Amino acid sequence: MRTVLISGGGIAGPALAYWLHRHGFGVTVVERAPGLRAGxxxxxxxxxxxxxxxxxxxxxxxxxxRTRMRGMSVLDADGKEIHRSTEATYSSGRLDSDDIELLREDLVRLVYERTRGDVEYVFGDTxxxxxxxxxxxxxxxxxxxxxxxxxVIGADGLHSTVRRLVFGPEERFAHHLGSYLSVFTADNFLALDDWxxxxxxxxxxxxxxxxRANTELRVTFGFESGPLARDADGLRHVVTERLASLRWEGARLAEAARLAPDFYCDAMAQMRMDRWSQGRVxxxxxxxxxxxxxxxxGTSLGLVGAHVLADCLAQASGDHTAGFARYEERMRSFVALNQALATENPGGPAAEASVDHAKNAVSLDG
Structure with missing residues (x-):
């Protein structure tokens, strides 16, 4: 039995583990966190x-x-509603779409539970x-x-250790998009009701x-900035200061960010590489x-990439070089179309037609 180590226990890595096990591989997933990541x-x-x-x-x-939003409001800086929609939201697109929006932690748990009986998981290691x-x-x-x-497969995110060890420093491949994104949980102090x-x-x-049945808020906060040091405490300080500067609910949002146990902040960046494989990695x-x-x-690319990579390795009959080459051949144009969505309309969502084209632009059985 051919053995595969997958570094990264988020969504893409365990999804790949599922498909590789189906194709007869022995799979181990190693995850730096001590358990499934929440938030x-x-x-x-x-x-x-x-x-x-x-x-x-x-x-x-x-x-x-899936989330069950009834719609959204767009506010000006003073909290006055300037637009509302009951047909679409910025986070999920059209509410009548077949596409699914759900919390990352829920999807992580689903894929983990689907694979835990067939795959070796090693938490708290790297x-x-x-x-x-x-x-x-x-x-x-x-x-x-x-x-x-x-x-060995590196499915360990934007700041991949496997990529650094095999391909070199992150700075060679990361393209900063001029902004940062922070995500954190807060009590529902706005009393929002599926809105x-x-x-x-x-x-x-x-x-x-x-x-969570309107008991919590997930706050997604973005700000324009050049590259900042990857320091968790420093980034939290930047976020709380900028939130506090807002006229509408800035103080309460800043305090929520300061206290949030699941606080996250990172650069909006794309990874652009000439190749995704080298040797056995x-x-x-x-x-x-x-x-x-x-x-x-990002999630859809990871899920599709997992299926395609496993399929290509299975079809290569033990020749990983050929399998990796076929994986790149099948995924390249799909990746390019989906990366382009991030820059099509700076400051706003990509056109619905662009999303519809990009999300379907690959065959699972190529």
């Missing part, structure tokens, strides 16, 4: 990615967990070194004994949606081709 924004599963989760038996469970030899790929870990695998609110004030703005999802949250397609 995070709502994510979209669109187009061909719906077929992927359907084939995994997760379409109905995902639909049951890859520290990779060395290819005649036996395969020797992998050193921060907390575990070294092991040898036939293949989103969006506000922009100069170069900062936010979207707020109620979740390949990259999947954000690690290789992050489109940024501005595209709304």
């Amino acid at each position: 995070g924004q709502a994510v979209d599963v669109r187009g061909v990615a719906l077929d992927v989760i359907g084939r995994m038996g997760l379409l109905d469970p995902a639909r049951r967990l 890859v520290t070194a990779l060395d290819e030899d005649g036996r395969g790929m020797r992998v050193d870990f921060a907390a575990s004994e070294s092991r040898v695998f036939d293949l 989103q609110v969006w506000l922009r004030d100069g170069d900062i703005g936010f979207g707020i949606m109620p979740v 390949a990259l999947l999802g954000d690690a290789g081709y992050c489109p940024s949250p501005l595209s709304g397609q």
Whole structure:
């Protein structure tokens, strides 16, 4: 049995684990966090990615967990409503679409539960070194004994350790898009009832949606900025200061960001690489081709990439070089179209027609 180590226990990595197990591979997933990561924004599963989760038996469970927004309000800097819609929201698009919006943590849990009986999960550990030899790929870990695998897949996000170890520094491939995004949970102090609110004030703005039967808020706050140091405390300070400068609800939002246990902030950036594989190592999802949250397609790219990569390896009859090459051939144009969604309309969502084209622009059975 050929063995595969997947670095990254979010969505793309466990989805790949599912398909590789189906094709007869022995799979281990290593995740730096001590368990499944909670928090995070709502994510979209669109187009061909719906077929992927359907084939995994997760379409109905995902639909049951989808957000149930009735619409949204767009506010000016003083909190006055200037636009409302009961047909679409900025986060999910048209409310009558077959696409699914659900909390990231819910989708993570669904995929994990679907795979935990067939896949070895190692939490609280990370890859520290990779060395290819005649036996395969020797992998050193921060907390575990070294092991040898036939293949290693980096599905460990924008700041991928596997990518850094094999391909070089992140700065070679990351393209900063001029802004940052913060996501955190707060009590529903606005008493929102299945209704989103969006506000922009100069170069900062936010979207707020109620979740968990309207008991919580997920706040998505964005601000324009050049590259900042990757320091969690420093980024939290920047976010709280900028939130506090808002005239409408700035003080309460700043305090919520200061106290949030699931606070997240990172650059809006895309990963653009000439190749996603080298030797026995390949990259999947954000690690290789992050489109940024501005595209709304990161989750769908990861799900589709997982299915395509596993399919290509299975069809290659043990020749990983050929399998990786075919994976890139099938995914390249799909990735390019979806990355373009992030830059099509700076400061706003891409056109509905562009999204519809990009989300369906690949075959799962190519």
